Amino acid sequence: MSEPVCSTVDVAVIGGGPAGLAAAAAAARAGANVLLIDRNPQLGGILNQCIHDGFGLHAFGEVLTGPEFADRYVRQAIGAGVRLRTRTLVTGLSADGELVCSRYGARETVRAKATVLAMGCRERTRGMIRIPGARPAGVYTAGTAQWLTNIGNVRIGRRIVILGSGDIGLIMARRLTWEGAEVAAVIEKLPYPSGLPRNINQCLLDYDIPLHLSHSVTCIQGRNRVQGVTVSRFDENGHADSGSEFELTCDTLLLSVGLIPENELSRHAGVALDRTTSGADVTDEYMTSVPGVFSCGNVLHIHDLADWAAEEGERAGVSAARYADGGVVRQLQDNASIVVRAGAGVRYVVPQRIQRGVEEVLLSLRVTAPRGPTTIRAVCGNTIVGELRLRKAHPATMEQMSVRTAEAAKDLEVICE
Amino acid sequence: MSERIMTCILCPNGCELHVAWNGEPNEQSIAVDGNLCPKGITYAIDELTHPMRTLTTSVRVRGGVQRLASVKTAAPVSRDAIEAFRDQLRPVVLDAPAAIGDVVLENVKDTGVDVVVTRAVARRCGKDSA
Numbered sequence: 045m046s047e048p049v050c051s052t053v054d055v056a057v058i059g060g061g062p063a064g065l066a067a068a069a070a071a072a073r074a075g076a077n078v079l080l081i082d083r084n085p086q087l088g089g090i091l092n093q094c095i096h097d098g099f100g101l102h103a104f105g106e107v108l109t110g111p112e113f114a115d116r117y118v119r120q121a122i123g124a125g126v127r128l129r130t131r132t133l134v135t136g137l138s139a140d141g142e143l144v145c146s147r148y149g150a151r152e153t154v155r156a157k158a159t160v161l162a163m164g165c166r167e168r169t170r171g172m173i174r175i176p177g178a179r180p181a182g183v184y185t186a187g188t189a190q191w192l193t194n195i196g197n198v199r200i201g202r203r204i205v206i207l208g209s210g211d212i213g214l215i216m217a218r219r220l221t222w223e224g225a226e227v228a229a230v231i232e233k234l235p236y237p238s239g240l241p242r243n244i245n246q247c248l249l250d251y252d253i254p255l256h257l258s259h260s261v262t263c264i265q266g267r268n269r270v271q272g273v274t275v276s277r278f279d280e281n282g283h284a285d286s287g288s289e290f291e292l293t294c295d296t297l298l299l300s301v302g303l304i305p306e307n308e309l310s311r312h313a314g315v316a317l318d319r320t321t322s323g324a325d326v327t328d329e330y331m332t333s334v335p336g337v338f339s340c341g342n343v344l345h346i347h348d349l350a351d352w353a354a355e356e357g358e359r360a361g362v363s364a365a366r367y368a369d370g371g372v373v374r375q376l377q378d379n380a381s382i383v384v385r386a387g388a389g390v391r392y393v394v395p396q397r398i399q400r401g402v403e404e405v406l407l408s409l410r411v412t413a414p415r416g417p418t419t420i421r422a423v424c425g426n427t428i429v430g431e432l433r434l435r436k437a438h439p440a441t442m443e444q445m446s447v448r449t450a451e452a453a454k455d456l457e458v459i460c461e
Numbered sequence: 462m463s464e465r466i467m468t469c470i471l472c473p474n475g476c477e478l479h480v481a482w483n484g485e486p487n488e489q490s491i492a493v494d495g496n497l498c499p500k501g502i503t504y505a506i507d508e509l510t511h512p513m514r515t516l517t518t519s520v521r522v523r524g525g526v527q528r529l530a531s532v533k534t535a536a537p538v539s540r541d542a543i544e545a546f547r548d549q550l551r552p553v554v555l556d557a558p559a560a561i562g563d564v565v566l567e568n569v570k571d572t573g574v575d576v577v578v579t580r581a582v583a584r585r586c587g588k589d590s591a
Contacts, residue, residue, distance in 0.1 A: 095533075097515050108579075109531060109579040111579050112561060112579050115580075194529065194531065195527065195528075195529065219518075222516075222547060223518075240473060241475035242469065242470040242471075242472075245467070245470050246514065436477075
């Protein structure tokens with residue numbers, strides 16, 4: 045067996061989706077020697093199957109489809125001198141910056157002064173939400189159905205029920221309608237939709253697709269192929285109302301029931317994770333608990349817009365380049381940092397730690413439940429260090445606010461009022 | 462006086478528009494509340510008179526590294542015309558390579574709108590097109 049290929053770089057970026065591409069381009073522009081590693085033959089990550097439009101308004105000031113948006117960032121990365129390593133799977137990451145990769149079955153190692161985690165997320169599956177009933181073919185996660193439809197050129201079914209009102213499910217409702225399938229209904233367990241309001245409008249209302257809120261699928265029927273599902277009403281405590289069941293005939297069930305950051309590699313390296321986001325605990329420079337390992341995009345926390353994931357990637361990439369260059373990047377030390385907490389009405393806040401004395405930091409957060417006019421405040425002791433006024437707030441929408449921390453002494457709490 | 466509540470689809474903000482108008486909806490007759498930007502007013506008028514949508518779908522590719530190339534209408538088109546665009550696209554097969562912006566169909570149904578490629582598809586090496 046030949047010796048494993050070994051290379052040394054300033055910054056290694058794992059994952060070539062919007063966050064990883066933007067991180068790699070930003071790190072290279074900052075002067076670092078950057079290697080971007082992706083397991084797929086083509087870069088862009090999940091954007092390549094997101095052929096709908098609505099990307100790029102923030103990042104480029106124009107409306108783009110997913111593949112066009114990806115192309116912009118691939119060009120940026122190439123233009124900045126990033127070395128691209130596709131068809132390469134990172135199978136191991138150590139705390140001292142050694143990446144073990146598999147490429148065409150051969151082993152390679154990469155030594156990196158700094159590593160950016162940008163592996164994205166995975167979909168929640170049937171097993172994770174424990175839908176009772178038979179185990180027939182025809183149950184897909186919405187993203188798998190999207191890949192099969194838009195990349196694989198496979199017709200997944202003729203009559204579809206979609207469980208969960210996440211954006212991918214809504215987009216697929218319209219996509220499958222356009223491909224000639226009949227979408228019988230979208231079922232959402234919560235009393236409000238979890239996707240963006242505009243997708244409710246252009247994907248469901250336009251095609252008279254019913255949306256059953258406060259309902260869920262309680263049984264799947266079918267021996268070899270799905271033949272139908274039982275739908276039940278759920279009360280506000282999450283209990284099924286007996287007697288509320290109705291049947292829907294379908295040959296396919298799509299699940300759009302949530303995304304989970306894919307942190308298997310991060311755990312390898314000993315990166316500490318946040319229990320709410322399932323992503324890493326990071327500083328205001330997006331460094332994890334492991335020095336030199338940074339995190340951004342959906343592997344850090346689930347974003348609703350690729351534009352925000354890419355922007356976060358740029359910030360992480362700049363920090364990683366600075367770290368690799370021997371620049372001072374602050375570390376997660378309890379005594380030197382302010383702990384950011386999600387207070388009343390706030391589900392989570394990223395970053396979780398801020399260095400004392402930093403002038404301005406951008407916080408990303410989500411509220412716990414839909415609200416009308418809301419003021420979100422960042423409070424340090426008795427001092428308000430940041431404020432965001434919203435006409436409405438929704439868990440489906442990530443909010444961002446800027447805080448000043450120079451005068452902040454210890455914990456920083458973000459609350460809804 | 463007519464009234465309607467609608468969600469603007471022009472950007473991810475998804476403003477909930479409270480729209481009121483007298484007679485034919487136009488810039489003079491309409492009052493829009495809830496919009497974060499002026500596009501909300503144009504959207505509301507369009508939505509009441511002739512809703513506009515962008516079609517994003519895919520067409521088959523011969524001899525490419527991908528089986529499909531994603532495509533879109535180069536501009537929003539009347540929602541009622543979406544089906545005609547889909548019908549015209551169904552038999553289309555492109556020959557690889559395809560580049561972003563390549564015109565797939567020109568001026569469909571005299572709408573003045575082209576359908577263009579949104580994902581580059583390289584030619585497959587070492588094999589005849591199939």
